Amino acid sequence: MKALFLSAALLIASLSHAQTQLHGLVTDKAGQAIPGANVYLKDNFEGTSTDSLGRFRLRTQITGPHTLVVSSVGYTSQERSLRLGTDTTALRLTLPDVANLLGGVTISAGLFEAGDGTRMTALKFMDIVTTAGAGADITSVMQNLPGTARVGEQEGLFVRGGAASETNTLIDGMIVQNPFYSSIPDVAQRGRFEPAMFKGTAFSTGGYSAQYGQALSSVLLLDTQDKVNDANKLTFDANLANAALSYTHHGSITGRVSYTNMQPYFALMRQTRSWAKAPEGLDASITVKEKLSATSSLKLYAMSSHSNSTVNLPTYERPAEVYPLRLRNQNYFTTNSYQRLFDEGKWELKAGFSYSHNYDYINVAETKSLDRYDRRLQYRTVLTRYLKGNHVLLAGAEVHHIHITNVLVTAKYSLRDSYKAAFAEGEFHLGLKLAARVGVRAEQAGVLGRANAAPRLSVAYQVGAHSQVSVAAGQFYQTPDKNYIYRNQKLNFEQANHLILNFQHTHNDRTFRVEGYYKQYAQLVREQGLVGFDPDPYRLVTAATDNSGYGYARGLDVFFRDQKTIRHGDFWVSYSLLDTKRLAGNFEALATPTYASRHNVSLVYKQFLPKLGVSVGGTHRYASGRTYFAHEATEFLGDKLPAYHNLSLSLSKVLFVKRSYVVLYTTVDNVLGTRNVFGYRYSTDGKSRTQVQPPAYRTVFAGVSISLSK
Template identity: 75%
Template sequence: MKALLLSAALLTATFAQAQTQQLRGLVTDKNGEPIPGANVYLKDNYEGTSTDSVGRFVLRTQLSGAHVLVASSVGYTSQERRLVLGADTTQLRLALPDAANVLGGVVISAGMFEAGDEKRMTALKPLDILTTAGGQGDITAVMQNLPGTARVGEQEGLFVRGGSASETSTLIDGMIVQNPFYSSIPDVAQRGRFNPAMFKGTAFSTGGYSAQYGQALSSVLLLDTQDKQSDANKLTLDVNPANAAVEYTHRGSVAGRLSYTNMAPYFGVMRQTRSWRKAPEGLDGSVTVREKLGANSSLKLYAMTSHSASDINLPSYELAGTTYNLQLRNHNYFTTNSYQHAFGEGKWELKAGLSFSLNNDYVNIADGAKSLDRYDRRLQYRATLTRFLPGNHTLLVGAEMHHIRLTNELFDASYVMNDAYRAAFAEGEFHLGLKLAARVGARAEQAHVIGRSNVAPRFSLAYQLSATSQLSVAAGQFYQTPDKNYLYRNQQLNFEQANHFILNYQYMHNERTFRAEAYYKQYDQLVREKGLVGFDPDPYRQVTGNTDNSGKGYARGLDFFFRDQKSIKRGDFWVSYSLLDTKRLAGNFLALATPTYASKHNLSLVYKHFLPKPGISLSGTYRYASGRSYYAAESATFLGDELRDYHNLSLSVSKLFFIKRNYVVLYSSVDNVLGTRNVYGYRYSSDGTQRTAVQPPAYRTVFVGVSVSLSK
């Protein structure tokens, strides 16, 4: 909730006047039709941009003198224009002839929602995330408005196409984030740790993702950090009832942010369904460095640390009205560093990365009588080498290594797991004529902790049906090392496996996008617990039984997405719908059944409207999910009972104005305007006679804040 204020910082940026020179123009084909998503850049430099949906571009640059402007797009022959920066100010127009041996506008898109990468079909950008009502500036919360995701309010994470949150990995600049969310307490979901404004785009894969990534049976969320954009200095101050933050950027290269959070004042105004003895309090700090190392190289460094503490009384579930005390302290450190270098006259590109994360959770129960401490750390190295071939063919090879240590101290017992995970991958994208493209790849993995290896082939094919539509298919194998709670007790397990099959249709024209996707996902080698008496529905229980890889399951369904940014002037409308049928026999399940985090129907409606004269931005989001299954001790059918349907209507409004040439943004939001009493599940007493509903922390939330940007 606290980072709703982050939207203000990015909103101000959208109104800022450029400090640099602007080159404006239009890129068309030989018939004068605009080419969306074309690359426009200055040769031998990193200064570049992409054309919008009607072929227009604006390139901002600090360079001067004679340079060569290049326009290129898949399916067309690149064109160059010599010009003198600072002197040539006329409207530029570049016409690209068809290429005889490359694909015209087709991209491999099955399973992917791209954001910020204009070469592919755009679904969301950082500003979309920060201005979506009900998202509160949180990447994951807004991604739950896209098809293929389930609305799970009591746990953090992305639940994609019948998969649990542990089946989705988050990556920043290609590096896995060990702890993408703030540490949580039972049945209280936490938000992500990262500010959406630090990323230039998000790519959310709902399945069939690239061989570059692994260790995720269902999905990957790819986040690419911003490049250096200007040499301006900027100071931003944010204040709201729960948080105060200050951020300073020096010459566009170095940025530092410090944020203090204390939810006590906010909880004092907004009634909570939980009994807090100490409201969450935390201190976050981060440093970002973005620097160009010459014309063909760049370096990005990001480091953050966060420290938080809370104290809460939670229901015991044994007797109505009884509680137990839980205290949580968290210390988290994370850094990721990436280097990029182009050479061989742009024919080769090297990317290398290094990341390190350390997370410590100190959990005390019953005023310190019992402890449940958790520690984890991960060190990752990664490198990729890409060769750009004539005809827009591309070959990529890469490798990565992870050193992982996980520790769980449970009362008087201590469980430790060490793993050295290695992977190598290769992938090629080939254009087989004007209307057909294929991507073929394979990933080889080895996990030291279980002494196992695998090879996972992946394949995608795209065919252009018309100038505005295409059909894609994708298939592949995906593996994941079993959950740490199983590996603490049994390190003889095998990889869990999922096979994906996807058929995708996509239409994009005149700022309207329609997407339909059918999929089938088959699970094999899932971990099962044996020798248990009955079923324990507690999601936080400890594994006590014997385990093996005899589990299985499936997920199949249809996803639809429509976005219209044209029909209503200054309006933006999304519709997202998912139909899901999934069952699995895994964990301590007694039979093949629909897991409790999966909804058969999920619907999201999002509308945004901007009023430029008063500087007001409006947004509304309605979310619906059919009732999820839950375990009822008295029921004759295992996981056969369903919760009531989920409904949520959220609204937000922001106002921009100026004080002595400085930007000021006032923002407010209301989540669950109608106060719907949603229920996320039920918890039962050990004898099954007592049932307690799992509810959101508050049925309705109201949030207001202000952001001031001290820059011109």
């Protein structure tokens, strides 16, 4: 942490007072903002880049006649002759598309974004915080997109028949070891990171780039905000469960402290669980974003999180009999990235370093310890070459050092892994309407003593001025769960092969896409020699294991979003059809996993009333009943839960005071109070069962956010 503060101090000290200030807006020919565009003075390379709204601000001591250059990948560079020396110059610059893009054919199969990473992603910060029922949580919003399943008793993204462990979360290309707060049994937790950190998200539902690995199903890519030259800002947030204070210095350094105590909220809102100590926590973070020069930048982020809670859990053996489970968590995470452009933007170097450290101290019935500890150290470097004709070549490598330990009463299990990967990928625009991305990723896991090579291919063809079809195929590998490796380090990688066909039409703030897919699982871990099935997700693995498991997932995803038809309105509809089965773990037969729903529907609507400063929103989610294990059933995992329904509403009001503002907000989750059931837990003899319920059937939340700036 001391090194982080020192780096920030050195960066701020390097800034100097400017005599001339240039500011303006960079857009495409349709008037859409272009974020991340390079803006610099020719022959001096003193410059900056545009923010998420296409705005830029450049201070310089240079005077006299000079040429301003604006460039961005996928667009034709533009130059503007200026005479520097005036106090302020406001500019509006338009970049035309590269001629052979014909409106922007992009690789979109399996990747949920509206364009490539240098343009606009499908979901931005405002999409996250204004979606009703999501609680400003990134993962909760992603569950409204096609391909995902709604699972309420555990956190994570369940994508196209895959478990939560098959999805990785990455920040600036670096894997996040613990993206969610530590949870207790049958209670899902929200993500650790504030959506304001990120300029956008790219959510892959399959067939993703060779740059990423160790995920059989999908990756959630989060890119942090770049530096924006802005005024100092102090923000205070408060509600019944949390109070937070953050300060931003000139868009470069942000510090945040947050205290959470759920006791006042639980006193007002009835809970389905008994808490001996309501969850309490303290979080702190610091973010540094700095332009080191016209062609290089540095981002530093560090956070610390501490929490403590005690819940009374049912024994499932006798009615009303409970036992206390205490969970104390300590989490530390930092990620740092460096970016530099060479040779007038033809070469780009990205290098990153991240470190995470997580402790879970778990005490059961005041006597038994079930502690968990994990640590990950990661290094990553990517070199990219931008060629004429919008062709791109890249190559990179990454190294992970992982240490995991579990304490189960008197037994202790531990493993260390040195995971290495190298990858190469090229994106080519072949002719006027065809684009292709070809890549390969090689991995080596020290704990297994094995390696693999995974080819990836994506092709997109433009079939109209605003429409295209895409196809993606590839192999994906993942190291088996730690609970299996503790006992058997001779296992092989688990494998999934993806095939995806996509059609997408994007025009006039409307997006329609339909995607069919087939995913084949191989080399899944199976437990052999067991008698009967144990549905306990927290059980200890004791059986012999091998890689004889297999399975499949196939289905259809449909998405439509319209931000044009209704003035100041925005709505989207998503639907997923899923058919999936697998024979893995301690399954007795090929069956649909308990986390997979055949039908998932989400309806999201938002209405903005600018004159009143009011935003209203509603979200309705539906999921057909998931499978569950019933002791009395004749068919393995043949029984179904009731269908899931949830209607949520939100309302917010913005009050502006000069350059400061106050936001008042309230949300109601599950307005109708639907008694959703997430599963059943049985007694040992199978004669009695207990429902797995949400923490509360209906939640009402209200709060205020006050932002002060000069």
